Amino acid sequence: MISIKNVSKWYGNFQVLTDCTTEVKKGEVVVVCGPSGSGKSTLIKTVNALEPFQKGDIVVDGISIADPKTNLPKLRSRVGMVFQHFELFPHLTITDNLAIAQQKVLGRSRDEARAKGAKLLERVGLSAHAAKFPGQLSGGQQQRVAIARALAMDPIVMLFDEPTSALDPEMVNEVLDVMVQLAHEGMTMMCVTHEMGFARKVANRVIFMDKGKIEEDCSKEDFFGSPRGERAQLFLSKILQH
Amino acid sequence: MDFNFSAIVDSKDFLWEGLKYSASLTLFATFFGIVFGTLLAMARLSSIKPLNLAASAYVNLFRSVPLLLVIFWFYILVPLISGVQVGADKSAYITFAIFEAAYFCEIIRAGIQSISRGQVSAGQAMGFTYAQNMRYVILPQAFRNVVPLLLTQTIILFQDTSLVYVVGATDLLGAASKVANRDYIPVEMYVTVAVIYFTISFVLSRLVKRLHTAIAVIR
Numbered sequence A: 001m002i003s004i005k006n007v008s009k010w011y012g013n014f015q016v017l018t019d020c021t022t023e024v025k026k027g028e029v030v031v032v033c034g035p036s037g038s039g040k041s042t043l044i045k046t047v048n049a050l051e052p053f054q055k056g057d058i059v060v061d062g063i064s065i066a067d068p069k070t071n072l073p074k075l076r077s078r079v080g081m082v083f084q085h086f087e088l089f090p091h092l093t094i095t096d097n098l099a100i101a102q103q104k105v106l107g108r109s110r111d112e113a114r115a116k117g118a119k120l121l122e123r124v125g126l127s128a129h130a131a132k133f134p135g136q137l138s139g140g141q142q143q144r145v146a147i148a149r150a151l152a153m154d155p156i157v158m159l160f161d162e163p164t165s166a167l168d169p170e171m172v173n174e175v176l177d178v179m180v181q182l183a184h185e186g187m188t189m190m191c192v193t194h195e196m197g198f199a200r201k202v203a204n205r206v207i208f209m210d211k212g213k214i215e216e217d218c219s220k221e222d223f224f225g226s227p228r229g230e231r232a233q234l235f236l237s238k239i240l241q242h
Numbered sequence B: 001m002d003f004n005f006s007a008i009v010d011s012k013d014f015l016w017e018g019l020k021y022s023a024s025l026t027l028f029a030t031f032f033g034i035v036f037g038t039l040l041a042m043a044r045l046s047s048i049k050p051l052n053l054a055a056s057a058y059v060n061l062f063r064s065v066p067l068l069l070v071i072f073w074f075y076i077l078v079p080l081i082s083g084v085q086v087g088a089d090k091s092a093y094i095t096f097a098i099f100e101a102a103y104f105c106e107i108i109r110a111g112i113q114s115i116s117r118g119q120v121s122a123g124q125a126m127g128f129t130y131a132q133n134m135r136y137v138i139l140p141q142a143f144r145n146v147v148p149l150l151l152t153q154t155i156i157l158f159q160d161t162s163l164v165y166v167v168g169a170t171d172l173l174g175a176a177s178k179v180a181n182r183d184y185i186p187v188e189m190y191v192t193v194a195v196i197y198f199t200i201s202f203v204l205s206r207l208v209k210r211l212h213t214a215i216a217v218i219r
Helices: A040-047 A072-077 A094-104 A110-123 A139-151 A169-184 A196-202 A220-225 A230-239 B006-010 B012-044 B049-064 B067-082 B087-113 B117-125 B130-167 B172-183 B186-218
Strands: A002-011 A014-024 A029-033 A055-060 A079-082 A157-161 A189-192 A205-210 A213-219
Touching: A002 A040, A014 A040, A014 A055, A014 A213, A029 A040, A029 A196, A040 A055, A040 A157, A040 A189, A040 A205, A072 A079, A072 B117, A079 A139, A079 B117, A094 A110, A094 A139, A094 B130, A110 A139, A139 A157, A139 A169, A169 A189, A169 A196, A196 A220, A205 A220, A205 A230, A213 A220, A213 A230, B006 B012, B006 B172, B006 B186, B012 B049, B012 B087, B012 B130, B012 B172, B012 B186, B049 B087, B067 B087, B067 B130, B087 B130, B117 B130, B130 B172, B130 B186, B172 B186
Parallel strands: A029 A189, A029 A205, A079 A157, A157 A189
Antiparallel strands: A002 A014, A002 A055, A205 A213
C-alpha cells in the first residue's frame, strides 16, 4: 500500500531523513517511534507529500509521489491524515468540518456528505456536538472529530502524526480507543506515536527512528522482546520506566 | 463678523450629491481594492518568482508615491492611452481601486500569514487544491482576523476621497468648494464639511472598536 524507497531529505545542508526504506502493507498497522527530532513526523508527512523530499520515491497505492505528473491533491484525498494539533477548521461547525472536503473534493452532494459525516460523528460518540465549533470542544473531542473528518473521505490508508501528544492525559484513551477500533476493522495505518501500549495492542510492526535513519524495522514481538539496536533499547528503557 | 449658514441649507441637495459620490467612490474602491488586493497578496506569497516580484513591485510602487500625484497622473494618462475622455469622476474610480489595492494587499497578506502552517497542511491533506484551500480554509480565517484593519483602511480611504476635488470631481469636498466659491461662504462651508467628515469617520471608527472586541471574544 505504501512503499517508501530510499527517501532522503535535507533542510539546506542539514539532513533530516537519510535513506529511509520501509513498507506498509494493506491492513497493516505500523507504529513509528523514536526520540524527538528523529525525523518520524517528517517521514510520515512525506507519505502524502506535505513535506517534499530530494531523493528516493514513495509509492502509495501504485502512484509515485516523486513523479511530477502525479496529481497530489487527488492522491492526498485518498490518504487520511490526523495531526498532533487536530487542525480542525475553526471557522466551520463540526458538521461542516466533516462535510466540506467530501463536497468540494469528492463532489458528493450536501445531503450525502452530511449523512456520512453524521454517521462517523456518531461512531466517535460526538453526535451531540454537531452544531458546535471546534473551539467549543475539548482536545480529545477535537481529535476524535479530526479522525472522523479523515474517515469521511473513505481513505485507503490513515496516517497519524502524534495524535495524542498534545492531549491532556485523561483524554488520551478516548482517542486511542477510536484508533484501536479502526485497527481491528482492518484499516491500514501508519502511526507516529509514543503510546507503546497502543503499539503492543494493535501494531503489526514497529519502526524505530533516530537521527533521520530507520534504525529498527521489525515485528512488534521482536521490538518489545529484544530490540537489536542499542539506541532503541535506551529509548524503550526511558519511555517504559514509569 | 457674520456667518451665513442659511446658504448651506440652500445647497444641501448639491452637498448630498457630493456625499453620495464620496460614499460610492469609497465603496467601489474598497470592494475592488479588496478583490484585487487579495490576488496581489496571494501573488506576493507565491513561490512563483516572477509573480512574486511583479506583485511586490506593484505594491511598493503605489505605497511609495503620494495619492494626490497618482490621481493627477491617471487623470492625464488614461485619456492619453485610451484616447477616450473618461472624465474626472470615472478616472477617480479607477485610480482609487488601483491605489488602494496596494494597501489592502498588505493587510490581507498579514491576515494570510496569521494562519498557521498546520491549517494549510490540514487543507492540503483533505485533498484541496491551492485555490480550494485558499477559498475554504485560509481566506475565511485570514479575513476574519483582519476585518478591523480592513475597516480602518476604509475610513482612511473615505477621508482620502476628498483629494479628488483637485481634478474637479464633485465629491463632498468638491461640491463644498464649488458652493463656497459661488456664494463666497468658505468658512461656513468648510466648517460644515469638516463636521460631516468627522462625524462619519468617528462613528465608523467606534464601530470598528466594538467589532474588535467582539472578534476577540469569538477567538
